[in-house]
Amino acid sequence: MRLSTVILPIHRWSEGQKVWRRAEELGFHAAYTYDHLSWRTFRDGPWFGALPTLTAAAGVTERLRLGTLVTSPNFRHPVTLAKELITLDDVSGGRITLGIGAGGSGFDATALGQPAWTPRERADHFGEFVPLLDRLLTNDVVTHRGTHYAADEVRNIPGCVQRPRLPFAVAATGPRGMRLAVAHGQAWVTTGDPALFETGTPQQSLEAVRAQIGRLTDAGDAAGRDVRGMEKILLTGFTPGWALDSYEAFTDFAGAYAQAGITEIVLHWPVPDSFFAADLAVFERIATEGVPGVTRG
Numbered sequence: 001m002r003l004s005t006v007i008l009p010i011h012r013w014s015e016g017q018k019v020w021r022r023a024e025e026l027g028f029h030a031a032y033t034y035d036h037l038s039w040r041t042f043r044d045g046p047w048f049g050a051l052p053t054l055t056a057a058a059g060v061t062e063r064l065r066l067g068t069l070v071t072s073p074n075f076r077h078p079v080t081l082a083k084e085l086i087t088l089d090d091v092s093g094g095r096i097t098l099g100i101g102a103g104g105s106g107f108d109a110t111a112l113g114q115p116a117w118t119p120r121e122r123a124d125h126f127g128e129f130v131p132l133l134d135r136l137l138t139n140d141v142v143t144h145r146g147t148h149y150a151a152d153e154v155r156n157i158p159g160c161v162q163r164p165r166l167p168f169a170v171a172a173t174g175p176r177g178m179r180l181a182v183a184h185g186q187a188w189v190t191t192g193d194p195a196l197f198e199t200g201t202p203q204q205s206l207e208a209v210r211a212q213i214g215r216l217t218d219a220g221d222a223a224g225r226d227v228r229g230m231e232k233i234l235l236t237g238f239t240p241g242w243a244l245d246s247y248e249a250f251t252d253f254a255g256a257y258a259q260a261g262i263t264e265i266v267l268h269w270p271v272p273d274s275f276f277a278a279d280l281a282v283f284e285r286i287a288t289e290g291v292p293g294v295t296r297g
Contacts, residue, residue, distance in 0.1 A: 072103030094161035101171030187231035
């Protein structure tokens with residue numbers, strides 16, 4: 001199992017660059033950031049763009065993998081996103097992972113002036129977005145006419161540093177999303193079962209993730225793909241209990257999810273006086289001392 005972190009894009013770069021450098025010093029496998037225009041309780045505070053932040057982070061780190069958790073079609077178009085990702089992969093020397101999901105109904109879902117999509121509409125957009133983005137990142141020239149997106153002789157030369165393209169980590173829990181993850185993902189992402197966050201128990205959450213992995217395996221079997229070797233990422237902070245209460249609490253948490261099949265755990269970098277408040281000393285101990293079965297870097 002690998003250990004990674006997610007750094008919210010809330011810091012002016014004079015301070016933010018110190019956090020990204022520290023993430024590399026601590027030995028995290030990857031550092032991700034949210035790709036939103038604003039987010040929940042942080043809506044009225046500083047919030048910077050994900051891809052420029054990752055580009056800057058690539059310039060102050062050398063080994064750390066970088067990525068989004070997650071990008072969505074809410075305000076992205078595959079054509080322009082592909083060009084930016086190819087550039088970012090080049091700037092970073094091939095260290096980018098694209099976390100990608102269908103999006104939600106949060107503050108930035110209607111930021112471009114469109115009405116909020118229904119769950120079905122989000123799934124429909126996502127179902128066209130991911131295959132087209134895959135094509136754009138793996139082919140020099142792409143033309144596409146679809147229901148929601150179009151591309152007219154789009155050039156993406158020289159393509160990604162990583163071949164055939166940078167990896168996708170697809171966030172999915174429903175059957176359509178699972179099929180997309182199987183078809184296009186090098187990794188799968190979950191935050192657990194949101195229905196259990198407020199009223200469920202840690203054991204129920206663990207079993208829910210175990211069941212999700214089972215459904216991913218079934219989707220792989222149906223498509224003729226063995227997903228046992230596929231990376232399975234848990235973004236923490238949205239399951240019952242709090243894994244960062246202590247070093248021992250995290251050890252138990254990580255061990256249980258490793259047994260369930262999770263191969264990478266992502267911890268939020270502590271943000272004081274927020275939903276993601278945590279003891280920085282505990283956080284850094286987890287990163288530096290490691291946990292049995294968890295790989296650093």
